[in-house]
Amino acid sequence: MKSTEPPKTSSWMGKYRSIIFAIGLFIIFDLAVLVATFFMSQQIADDTAALNLAGRQRMLSQRIAKTIYVAETEQVSSQLSAGTLKELKNASAQFDTTQRGFSVGGAATDTAGQDLKLKPLGGATQQDLLKQIATLWVPYIALVDPLTGPIAPTAETIRKAADYSRTNSNKILDLANQLTAQFEADVKEKTNLLRIAQVVGILLALANIAYIILALIRKLRESDDLIEQRHREYTHIMATVREGLFLLNKDGTIGSQMSASFPAVLGQPAAPGMDFLSILKRLVPEKDHEAATEYIALLFGDRVKESLVASLNPLSQLELRSTEGADDMVSRFISLQFSRVKTGKEITHLLVTAQDISERVRLTQAVKDAELRAQEEIKGLLDLLELEPAVSKRFLVDTEQSLDAINEALRGAGQTRDYPSTISEIFRRVHKLKGEATVHNLTLFETLAHRFETILSELRDRPNLNGDDLLVIPPHLEDIYSRTAKLRSLAERMSSKDAHIVQSAASGHEFGYMLESLAEKVSANQKKKVRVLTDVPDFGSLPEAKATMLRDIAIQLVRNAVVHGIEDANERVMSSKTETGSIHVTLKRLDANKFEFAVRDDGRGVIPEHIRESLVKSGRYSRAEADAFDERALVMKLFEPGISTSATIDNDAGRGVGLDVVAEKVKAMGAKIRLGTRPNLFTQFNIIFAAAA
């Protein structure tokens, strides 16, 4: 599981770029307004100070004139006071400083008596006014100065100053008035300008803020919409996804979001916040629960590699215990998969995916079953083909008859209601069927019968057997029925080809060739080395009916010789024989109508004791009865159905399989059969018959 990347800073910046730009602009506007206000306020303050000074010049010009007139009056009355002159001196000095300050800059005292520095006035009108004032003032101060000097002024000087004052004082006043008005106008203008600048600045800032707010709201709505859309999609997914999905917290609880199908998949109530492992506890055996707990802990730890432990998931295929009882015909399988969820480097959750895999498991099982069944059937068919056709056919017919009898017993149970004895009867028949299958080495039927026996013996041990208990039997019966029918049709189809070859063997040469190829085929299957020598020149002259029967007998005897008479190469070498066994088949004309057919192999021979053992084993004879037979009688028993010595020697070898068929044909031919044998040396069958009846 890949960890989710945190949103990148650049994209975050991009998303809000316009808003950040707007905020920047807002700050710039505000600063600009602030700076403008500061400077203009400064100027306005300067101008206001100048305005005040200009006003004072007005007043000073009047005071200068007045004190001159007072001094003139006092002079006349010879009462010129030092105070008047001092006042004149102060007023004129103040006027002069201010006038100079206005025109070229310099220190001055403001109206409150504070020192201040004046800059030369910038405006042309003001400079012009100042010049006019200066024109009047320079001669004026020249006349006033002597009045305020250390030497007491004369009446003459006072009178000159007073005369000048009378002529020009009002002009200066007028000019000062104009200057004041000019300053006033300037201040007004600047104040207006400042107001406008402030209003514009504030309006711009307001517009900016409005933009920012709108943009933010839009962004918020966009992201709200996106979140809501994601949430909706997510809810849809969680509501409809068929898999159970949720994040498992480190504390073992189910995370807040869980797909709706999870409880259904699990077959258990589950909700966010519940402890996952305790839910699991109800579903799995204790041992698996422990393993699951450990496995989850392993994934939460950061030591193991996730990809290298996935195969250990103990919950990858869970068979659910059926909680509903009879409602669940077939058990369900679920798979729980865990994937790490990382935030950064830390494993914070496990994503748990729960899937119903019943169908998958069932299909896998079905394929396995079908394969097994097919294998069983092929094996069954091969086993049957090992037998000669007549024997296999009879086995299958017998089997079907047994099954019919079993079915009849079942049907009859409805009337008798003696279920224990019905089961016993069926058991006996199945057991016999199993025995026959074993004798013929037919593993499939042996297995089928064995399975059937297991069920039957379980029923037999049941105390109160009733009709209901029988329900288990028909499906088994049917299974064996259908397999038998299938094998029968397959075997018939295969052996009909065999029969065709055999049927077409009409001449002696063909007959010989057919027997040689049969021996070759069978010996290859048996992994033995066999050579067949035939001397059957008169076969072609036999009547059709006798020839057919002799063919069947010959096939049987040659097959028997290969399978049961000839030993394998090793065994032969141990008995000081050649590796390759030989079978001699001869047909001799004894006289005009009589023939002798002989099949002789140089194999292990027939051992009477083995026949005795097998008679007892077959259950057909008691030990005492078997012991009573002499050797000749024992050998004759080989021609009875179902007797084989195979089990006493080894799986393949043994006399008697299918010899009852030979005996039947011999009887039908009106022939005589003789068996000659010496242990470890040979077995020879001689059949003497008449060509025409």
Next chain:
Amino acid sequence: MRIVLAGKLPGAQIVGLARDGAQAVMMFKAHQPDAVTMDLTMPNMDGIRCIEEIMAINSDVPILVISALADKATAIAALRKGARGFLNKPFTEKQLVAALKEVISDE
């Protein structure tokens, strides 16, 4: 397995091949290898104890546990003791090489 590794993991060198758990711990002490692969069923000392002892010597060494899937619980226990990964028997050359690379890798 020795041959497979020599061919498929350039730069890898097999420093020891232990017959049983006790020998594995001894060889581990002697060679201090970069990685260990271990079958859980060993004579003399079981895999779990062997991992415990190796972890006691060097808890950083990556161990790849190899076992049949039949006993998941034991394999999980081995991983809980400190092994890094698990490979189930039987495996192909390719799977072994991939698993070893994964177990050695840091991420």
Next chain:
Amino acid sequence: MNKKDISEVELRVFITAVTEYFQALAGEPAQVRSAYLGADLSVPQSYDYTGLITISGNYRGCVYFSCRQVLLRRLLVCMGENDHSESNLLDAVGEVANTISGNARKHFGAALEISVPVTIHGPTESIRAAVRARPFVITIDWLGQAAIVMIDLERLV
């Protein structure tokens, strides 16, 4: 691939439906007397009423319940029905078939399509389309009256 075969479990689904139905109606369950393989689909001569359902989907074939008139009369009595007219007798046998179909649906789920019951009085030559060579026959007994359930089904998946 081989057709999967019908198991004991599946047979029981059909049989239990019938035995429990009788139990519920009369307080006396029907007993299974025997279970065997039938040679063909024919209804025993003496059983004159038959309720049959045909099944498709995961399974294919038919299931029928067949009994004598006297059993149906007792069934009607148990239901408190005194009108033993032909149509009521056919309804009764149809109801048993219906019960079988209900139980089958409950156990095999939606993948099973079941026809409405067909009810027949008299010889049932129309029951022909056999899917099995040897259908399953289960004889049951209720209050001393015999009946059979015949299951001729094959499983397709």
